[in-house]
Amino acid sequence: MFGTVCLDCGTRGTMHDALARVAAGEEDPPCLDCGGILKSSTVSFGQALDEEIVRQSRRAALDCDLFLAAGTSLTVHPAAGFADLALSAGADLVVCNAEPTPYDGHATAVLREPLDEVLPALVAACTSRPI
Template sequence: MRILTQNIDGLHQRAGSTPRKVLELHGSMREVVCTGCHLRSPTAATLERVAAGEEDPRCTTCGGILKLAVVLFGEHLDPATVAQAEKIAQACQLILAVGSSLRVEPAASLCAVAVNTGARLVIINRDPTPYDDLAVAVVREPIGTALPRITAALAEARTANRPAASR
């Protein structure tokens, strides 16, 4: 299982997902990147410098401007990250689009990439999306109510399908 996310907050990792299984399409606010030499470092270290009185910390290697390592509006996603996401989508059997309007490209088109290579698409979102017609199932409710209900049903089905000796 892989997680392709537009979140930048590390939520999936904090929830227990293995970091190597999470691909953050829009970057991570847990790191800063130098706009000059592209060196990455932990955000916490830069914030410590600010707390110590440094107004605008610069890259310690080249003196360039540091910014959160996230994709801002008007910036393009990292081509290597997009290529990795497309490979993951092409290899999957099931893709769940959870809580997304599926209007932000190129992330949204990963649904079509997966479906075009034989995957089944399930969309869980309160509102309609442009990819609803490609989905084998659409759950039209807020994820805050849908996900607990779905995970409980899956857990119940898993328990019911276990041999009696292992229950």
């Protein structure tokens, strides 16, 4: 959400720069390289995932000790499958989601509190203990 990507040429930039152009009067700032459409570099439904990022995510899921799934129904693949990979590799799973997920029964902990409350509490708890 902090980056932009051009849908035509793939040029990446910062959201800060794009929003500065909007503030300066451009209604819908185009790509500075090719004039194409800029969008947030988040992944939209129906948009293909970057294969390198998927590969890195699989590796991280296989190598982690604890897999934190936050704000996801864990129903959309391939991302939902990363929880399976982590569990199969022996990691603990913590689900932070307002609604039940298919993985709740496999989780070490399931937290239903709002993410803006539970995530800072988790970070504080993890950073106050020696690793």
